[in-house]
Amino acid sequence: MKLETLRFLARTLRPHRHTVIGLSALAALAAVFDAAIPVIYGRALDGVIQRRGMNALAALLGAWLVLRLVTDWLRREIYKRGLAITRVTARKIDADALAHLLSLPLSFHHEYRSGEIQERINRLRNSFENFMNQGLFDLVPGVFTVVFMTIYLAYLDLRLGAANIVIVCVFALWSDALIPRLDRAWDDIEKGWRKRYGRMWDALRNIGIVKANSAEAFERRFVGKLMKNDAKLDEKLTVLFNKNAARQDIVSGVGTVVLFGIAALAITDGAISPGQLATVLGYSYLTWAMVRRYLWVRWEFTSLDVYRRKFEEMMTMPEERYGVGRTLDIQGAVDFQHVRFRYREDRPVLTDVSFQAEPGQTVAIVGESGEGKTTIVELLSRYYEPKRGRILIDGTDTREIELGSLRSQLAYVPQDLTLFHDTLRQNIRYGRLDASDREVETAAGLAALHDWIKKLPDGYKTVVGERGLKLSAGERQRVALARAFLRNPKILILDEPTSNLDASTEAVIQQSLQTLMRGRTTFIIAHRLRTVREAGNILVLQHGRIVEQGSHHELMAAGGEYRRLHDLQFRDA
Numbered sequence: 016m017k018l019e020t021l022r023f024l025a026r027t028l029r030p031h032r033h034t035v036i037g038l039s040a041l042a043a044l045a046a047v048f049d050a051a052i053p054v055i056y057g058r059a060l061d062g063v064i065q066r067r068g069m070n071a072l073a074a075l076l077g078a079w080l081v082l083r084l085v086t087d088w089l090r091r092e093i094y095k096r097g098l099a100i101t102r103v104t105a106r107k108i109d110a111d112a113l114a115h116l117l118s119l120p121l122s123f124h125h126e127y128r129s130g131e132i133q134e135r136i137n138r139l140r141n142s143f144e145n146f147m148n149q150g151l152f153d154l155v156p157g158v159f160t161v162v163f164m165t166i167y168l169a170y171l172d173l174r175l176g177a178a179n180i181v182i183v184c185v186f187a188l189w190s191d192a193l194i195p196r197l198d199r200a201w202d203d204i205e206k207g208w209r210k211r212y213g214r215m216w217d218a219l220r221n222i223g224i225v226k227a228n229s230a231e232a233f234e235r236r237f238v239g240k241l242m243k244n245d246a247k248l249d250e251k252l253t254v255l256f257n258k259n260a261a262r263q264d265i266v267s268g269v270g271t272v273v274l275f276g277i278a279a280l281a282i283t284d285g286a287i288s289p290g291q292l293a294t295v296l297g298y299s300y301l302t303w304a305m306v307r308r309y310l311w312v313r314w315e316f317t318s319l320d321v322y323r324r325k326f327e328e329m330m331t332m333p334e335e336r337y338g339v340g341r342t343l344d345i346q347g348a349v350d351f352q353h354v355r356f357r358y359r360e361d362r363p364v365l366t367d368v369s370f371q372a373e374p375g376q377t378v379a380i381v382g383e384s385g386e387g388k389t390t391i392v393e394l395l396s397r398y399y400e401p402k403r404g405r406i407l408i409d410g411t412d413t414r415e416i417e418l419g420s421l422r423s424q425l426a427y428v429p430q431d432l433t434l435f436h437d438t439l440r441q442n443i444r445y446g447r448l449d450a451s452d453r454e455v456e457t458a459a460g461l462a463a464l465h466d467w468i469k470k471l472p473d474g475y476k477t478v479v480g481e482r483g484l485k486l487s488a489g490e491r492q493r494v495a496l497a498r499a500f501l502r503n504p505k506i507l508i509l510d511e512p513t514s515n516l517d518a519s520t521e522a523v524i525q526q527s528l529q530t531l532m533r534g535r536t537t538f539i540i541a542h543r544l545r546t547v548r549e550a551g552n553i554l555v556l557q558h559g560r561i562v563e564q565g566s567h568h569e570l571m572a573a574g575g576e577y578r579r580l581h582d583l584q585f586r587d588a
Contacts, residue, residue, distance in 0.1 A: 017316075019323070020319060020320040020323050023323050023327070027107075027143070028100070028104065031104070034096065034100060038097055038100075041092065041093055042093055045086050045089040045093070046157060047159075047160070047163065048082045048086040050160050050167070050301070051082060052086075053293070053294045054167070055075055055079045055082070056294060056297055057288070057291045057294035057297075058290055059076060059079070059290070061288050061289065061290030061291070062290075064289055097148070098148065100147070101143075101147040102144075104143070105143060108136070109136065111330075112136045112330070118334035118337075119332055120334075120335050123332060128213040128216065129216055130209075130212045130214070130215060131210075131212065131213040132329065133212070133216065134209050134212040135209065135325050135329060136326065138205065138208065139319075142315070142318050143319060146312070146315045146316060149312065149315060154312050157305040157308055157309055160301065161183060161302055161305050164298045164301060164302060165179045165180055167298070168274075168295065168298060171281070171286070172277065172278070172286050172287060174277045174280075174281070178270075178277055179270075182270035182274070183306055186263065186266040186267065186303070186306050186310075187310065189262050189266060190259050190262055190310045191310075193258065194317060197252075197314060197317050200251055200252045201318045202321050203248050204248045204252060205325060207244055207248050210241055214234075214237060214241060215238055218234045218238070220482075259314075263303075263310070267307075270302075270303070271300075271303075274299045275295070278292045278296075336418065337417070337418050337419050339417060339418070340417040340418070341411070341415060341416060342420040343411055343421070343424075345408055345421075345506065346409050347372075347374035347375060347505050347535065347536035348371075348373060348374050348408065348409050349378075349506070350370075350371045350405075350410075351368050351371075351405075352404050352407065353367050353369055353405075354369070354403070354405070355367060355368075355401060355404055356390060356399065357402060364387045365387045365390055365401075366558070367404075368387075368391065368559075368560065368561055369404075369561070373551075374536055375536060376536055376537075376551045377536075377551050378536075378539070378550060378551065378553075378554065379539045379541045379552070379553045380538065380539065380553075381541045381553060381554070381556070382555060386556040386557060387556055387559050388556060391538075391554075392427070392508045394406060395425075396421070396422060397413055397414075425504050425505070425508065426446070426499040427499075428492075428495045428496060428498075428499050428507070428508070430542075431488070431491070432483065432491045432494060433483060434482060434486070434494060436481045437478065438477060438478055438479070439477050439494065440475035442479060442483070442498075443455050443464075443494060443497045443498055443501060445498060446497070446499060446500075446501035447502050452475075455475070455501065456475070458498070458501035459493075459497045461496075462494070462500055462527050463523050464496075479494075489524065492524055493523075493524065496524065496528070496531060499531055506536045506537075507535045507537040508538045508540075509528070509532075509538070510540045511542045511543065544580060545584075545585075548567040552565065552566070553565060553566065553567060553577065555577045557576055562576055563575050
């Protein structure tokens with residue numbers, strides 16, 4: 016067994032260690048009773064053969080019945096209490112995974128698909144539950160039972176004990192020889208499942224795009240191909256299972272014949288009685304049952320080891336560090352000093368970017384796609400850290416500001432907002448989770464949303480649907496503005512929130528934006544240059560550098576890159 020997975024089990028079960036130890040002790044007691052029952056069978060049979068009388072036989076049968084009932088009760092209690100531990104621990108796996116995933120930086124979430132992440136968690140939890148339910152509390156007691164039975168067989172006849180040891184070892188080693196192949200098979204299956212569920216999740220998450228492009232059949236075919244690949248992998252696993260079962264059947268069959276033959280010779284020699292022969296046969300059956308159980312748990316452990324490795328790849332990734340650094344009451348001065356950044360080593364995004372923004376100033380960032388406009392505000396929010404250079408807010412390096420303090424004073428209004436499948440009230444309250452209902456409604460009023468909400472049948476209790484798809488683009492944008500009003504930030508980031516709206520809706524939202532921007536340092540990621548004419552400073556990005564900066568009139572007069580982009584847009588218009 017893999018040491019790392021044993022450590023994982025020890026860590027996971029540590030809060031319940033006393034209960035686990037107690038249940039293991041009960042399981043050991045049940046195993047002793049299991050081992051005693053064939054002995055009683057043998058004694059009863061000898062009593063019948065030797066005509067010892069009904070009283071002795073009744074006593075033996077009574078002892079058998081009591082042991083059987085007690086053993087069955089013990090196993091029910093073990094299962095009931097073990098199942099409770101399993102469920103509590105499985106929920107904790109989910110909770111710990113969510114807590115860790117929420118604390119990972121955006122770079123992780125940009126790298127991995129949501130469906131793959133969810134599948135890793137589900138597979139680990141399910142494999143853990145299977146391992147717990149199908150053998151943890153039987154595993155060690157089962158080993159003790161086999162040892163006890165082997166000792167008893169050796170007590171009857173040394174040849175029986177020696178034969179049992181050899182047969183059990185052959186049984187276990189021959190089956191264990193398939194474990195490396197099983198490990199590789201489970202690993203391949205896990206990769207296949209991740210790809211399939213990742214694609215299925217993508218298709219459902221982007222269902223609007225799928226339907227807009229009539230791509231339902233394409234997605235079914237795409238996932239169908241992945242399913243066929245999974246089926247081939249499952250078939251390989253089934254072949255391994257069948258091969259293992261065949262090996263076990265051969266060894267158990269041969270082993271039973273060998274033990275019976277030795278026991279028959281022992282009867283002939285007068286070493287054991289006919290009743291003890293029955294005990295030997297009972298022990299033979301129990302031995303194969305226990306060893307099969309051990310090997311089944313061993314194979315379950317192999318799958319648990321695969322899923323544990325994939326799960327802990329995520330769980331060992333470094334989290335964002337909250338609670339480190341100083342809190343700062345931000346005034347809004349921002350200073351980028353020779354900032355360099357790249358997502359990949361071979362692909363620089365920003366090269367020596369420097370600029371300043373005064374408190375309350377509006378700064379627009381323009382440039383063609385891929386020039387690093389969004390990267391600048393992501394660095395400001397510390398979703399990423401610059402490779403070189405510094406970013407100062409009010410003269411303090413952002414790396415020295417406590418992360419929660421920094422982000423609590425920033426608000427981001429995206430171009431296309433995704434909402435939670437929850438009520439309008441809760442979606443707005445997400446801007447400041449401790450806000451009262453009255454504060455939520457005030458923020459909605461500032462975003463020109465309150466009157467519209469009051470006309471809805473369920474008002475603020477209206478559920479917006481998954482990702483907010485029950486709302487129009489303009490309604491989602493106003494929810495984003497209401498969040499920002501509720502947050503009351505010192506620094507505001509706007510990713511051109513009106514670019515996808517019709518003229519009348521844009522006019523309403525522009526009025527709300529002007530109110531929201533008043534007195535706040537504002538960064539506008541601009542795709543349409545007509546939205547940035549009033550900005551105090553416009554940064555023009557080209558090849559990861561600021562090639563121009565100034566007001567609209569200054570840049571137009573300079574006749575450089577900004578003028579080229581401006582003329583290109585308005586010529587196309």
